[in-house]
Amino acid sequence: MASPVKVQQIAVSDKLCKGCYLCIWACPWDVLEISEERNWRGVKKPYAARIDQCRACRLCEWYCPDFALQVIVDEKEEKVLLEVEENYEKPWLERVRKRDEVVRKGVWWLED
Amino acid sequence: MLPEAEFEHVLAKKYMRTEIMPHAFCPGCGLGIIERMILMAFEELGQEEWDRTVFVSGIGCSGWTPLYFRRDAAHTLHGRALAFATALKASRPDLNVIVVMGDGDSMGIGGNHLIHAARRNIGITAIIATNMLYSLTGGQMSPTTPEGAKTNTTPYGNIEPNFDLMELLKAAGATYLARWTTYHFIQAKNSIKKAVKHKGFAAIEIVFQCPTYAGRYILNRPDPRDMMQWFKENSIPLGVAKNKSPEELRGKIIVGEYLHRTDRKEYTERLRELEERAKGKGR
Numbered sequence: 001m002a003s004p005v006k007v008q009q010i011a012v013s014d015k016l017c018k019g020c021y022l023c024i025w026a027c028p029w030d031v032l033e034i035s036e037e038r039n040w041r042g043v044k045k046p047y048a049a050r051i052d053q054c055r056a057c058r059l060c061e062w063y064c065p066d067f068a069l070q071v072i073v074d075e076k077e078e079k080v081l082l083e084v085e086e087n088y089e090k091p092w093l094e095r096v097r098k099r100d101e102v103v104r105k106g107v108w109w110l111e112d
Numbered sequence: 113m114l115p116e117a118e119f120e121h122v123l124a125k126k127y128m129r130t131e132i133m134p135h136a137f138c139p140g141c142g143l144g145i146i147e148r149m150i151l152m153a154f155e156e157l158g159q160e161e162w163d164r165t166v167f168v169s170g171i172g173c174s175g176w177t178p179l180y181f182r183r184d185a186a187h188t189l190h191g192r193a194l195a196f197a198t199a200l201k202a203s204r205p206d207l208n209v210i211v212v213m214g215d216g217d218s219m220g221i222g223g224n225h226l227i228h229a230a231r232r233n234i235g236i237t238a239i240i241a242t243n244m245l246y247s248l249t250g251g252q253m254s255p256t257t258p259e260g261a262k263t264n265t266t267p268y269g270n271i272e273p274n275f276d277l278m279e280l281l282k283a284a285g286a287t288y289l290a291r292w293t294t295y296h297f298i299q300a301k302n303s304i305k306k307a308v309k310h311k312g313f314a315a316i317e318i319v320f321q322c323p324t325y326a327g328r329y330i331l332n333r334p335d336p337r338d339m340m341q342w343f344k345e346n347s348i349p350l351g352v353a354k355n356k357s358p359e360e361l362r363g364k365i366i367v368g369e370y371l372h373r374t375d376r377k378e379y380t381e382r383l384r385e386l387e388e389r390a391k392g393k394g395r
Contacts, residue, residue: 013119016133020140020323025337062152062297063340065144066134067121 005056005081009072010048016068019043023060023069029053032060056081127151128180136176140336142294142320143177146241149297149318150210153304161308165208168197170217173248174241177212191221194229197236205380208308210237215254216246219275223255230284230313234379237307238315240277243322244330251325258363261330277317278370288314289370294321295343296367303369311378319343319365
């Protein structure tokens, strides 16, 4: 399934990546894959195999413990993303948060 | 396209000493994620807050975390991080003092300092990174090791029950308490933001993965991905845990924001009042 967001590159550092593959675990869209060749540090780095599926949710970036990975989106695309977040996602999330806070004092997005 | 050979992350470029990176941590260690939580919290709080922040850390793997930030940091004696931080806050109340501690610094060796800092309600933000054992020295049992867990020093299973840090600090008098795991990234980041703004002793316990020792010995999951999955499956939010029996909650991590009260006075405010009173009477 192609993504509506156009991601330019998922950059993985040669120097910083240690090969724990938490980024692959975190990705909900199955974008990253382990490369077959080792780099000069002896690490099989992850690379973006299916970049057209990437939606720039940046979960891989957040869960990377070594600051080795970055999702790079066009400036224009980034603007559109931020606009969508500001105008549509934020009010919606705010509404859900308020509703759930009333229902129970806990964490609203962690229901089982 | 960025070249991958000399690529630096935007956050790292802005806030961290990239010349001494990569980290000294094992592959998949959760301390890097905790660093990112702190940095993203400050990214949202703004440059002004970052400029008046000082980090204090103790000994252990967690003692390394603030040393990678381009900010003043004190790497202190084992277990005495809170003692140093208390002195710092008492002499410079305008600073944000953030203490990053591990199991040993907070509960084992420095347990006394922790409860007394909470009793004074001094405005320190304590980020307590627990990984269920002492990982720097080779996987010994610590106060947070769960009952029955096998470690290097308890090969037949741990016979001691573990600390419930949140209940301990609630009784001691802390005013902001939260517990998260590294899996709960956004929630922990928001908690850190709140704690930095909070006046009074704020403690955030973050359970992080140590694939090298906790994963191998305690959980039998040496892969960091499996450990994160375990956190995801075995953490229960506070609201849900209220309705469950103690048997169901055994071996689970109860996450959530435990306490946020504003009725207790902060220590440095009391100190200023005392100073004014003493000066007035002296003349």
